[in-house]
Amino acid sequence: MTAQTFRNEAAEAAVGNGRREANEFAIRPIEEKDLPGLEWDGVYLHFRRLFRQAYEDMRIGTRHLLMVEHTPTGGMVGQIFIQWSSSDPRFADGTRRGYLYALRIKPAFRCRGLGTRILAAAENELHRRGMDTASIGVEKDNPRARALYERLGYRVIAEDPGRWSYVDHEGNIREVLEPAWLMEKRIRGGHEED
Numbered sequence: 463m464t465a466q467t468f469r470n471e472a473a474e475a476a477v478g479n480g481r482r483e484a485n486e487f488a489i490r491p492i493e494e495k496d497l498p499g500l501e502w503d504g505v506y507l508h509f510r511r512l513f514r515q516a517y518e519d520m521r522i523g524t525r526h527l528l529m530v531e532h533t534p535t536g537g538m539v540g541q542i543f544i545q546w547s548s549s550d551p552r553f554a555d556g557t558r559r560g561y562l563y564a565l566r567i568k569p570a571f572r573c574r575g576l577g578t579r580i581l582a583a584a585e586n587e588l589h590r591r592g593m594d595t596a597s598i599g600v601e602k603d604n605p606r607a608r609a610l611y612e613r614l615g616y617r618v619i620a621e622d623p624g625r626w627s628y629v630d631h632e633g634n635i636r637e638v639l640e641p642a643w644l645m646e647k648r649i650r651g652g653h654e655e656d
């Protein structure tokens with residue numbers, strides 16, 4: 463059992479015991495030591511290289527990675543990634559619009575406000591950089607997530623074929639097809655031009 467596995471099991475046990483204080487959770491930037499936690503004990507092992515690359519991008523300032531930490535155990539229970547710019551300006555343009563993705567909360571910790579909290583924290587990061595619009599993609603077969611984003615002020619602006627590829631932990635190229643809605647939200651502040 464890895465240290466991360468132990469911390470995650472301890473975190474889930476704490477929820478099972480009914481200790482559900484909101485202040486048991488903290489949202490903070492991901493550090494190098496947190497990278498194994500992003501793999502969720504193997505569920506996302508195939509994204510290992512993507513996670514490392516995203517972390518390296520954060521170090522040079524082209525991305526930002528946030529996590530929800532279960533503070534009593536240090537275990538990771540959720541995450542969101544932010545991309546400041548993209549080759550497709552509907553997603554992110556480096557100045558006003560940033561793209562939020564890879565939002566996940568571990569199953570045992572869902573439906574208690576953590577997804578909403580980390581999304582708000584990501585919007586705050588965009589605001590701190592002077593951006594005024596957040597975009598997010600949601601798979602077409604995920605109506606509950608879409609409903610959550612609509613409740614939080616996002617609206618659909620485009621369809622995205624969701625075709626992309628990545629190199630997995632064993633060096634194999636994996637093709638992905640995830641048809642999605644692209645949603646956006648104006649966030650407070652940003653560049654005050656209009």
Ligand SMILES: CC(C)(COP(=O)(O)OP(=O)(O)OC[C@H]1O[C@@H](n2cnc3c(N)ncnc32)[C@H](O)[C@@H]1OP(=O)(O)O)[C@@H](O)C(=O)NCCC(=O)NCCS
Nearest residue numbers: 565566567572573574575576577578599600601606607610
């Ligand atoms: C979507 C997700 C991040 C929400 O996190 P959360 O902490 O449960 O969110 P909150 O507690 O702030 O809000 C609860 C709402 O989240 C949504 N939600 C809850 N569980 C969900 C699930 N398994 N899948 C999708 N949406 C879910 C629902 O809209 C829910 O409200 P409802 O109970 O009225 O239906 C989380 O459920 C998750 O990680 N789901 C799996 C991965 C995913 O779908 N990510 C989004 C990719 S676009």
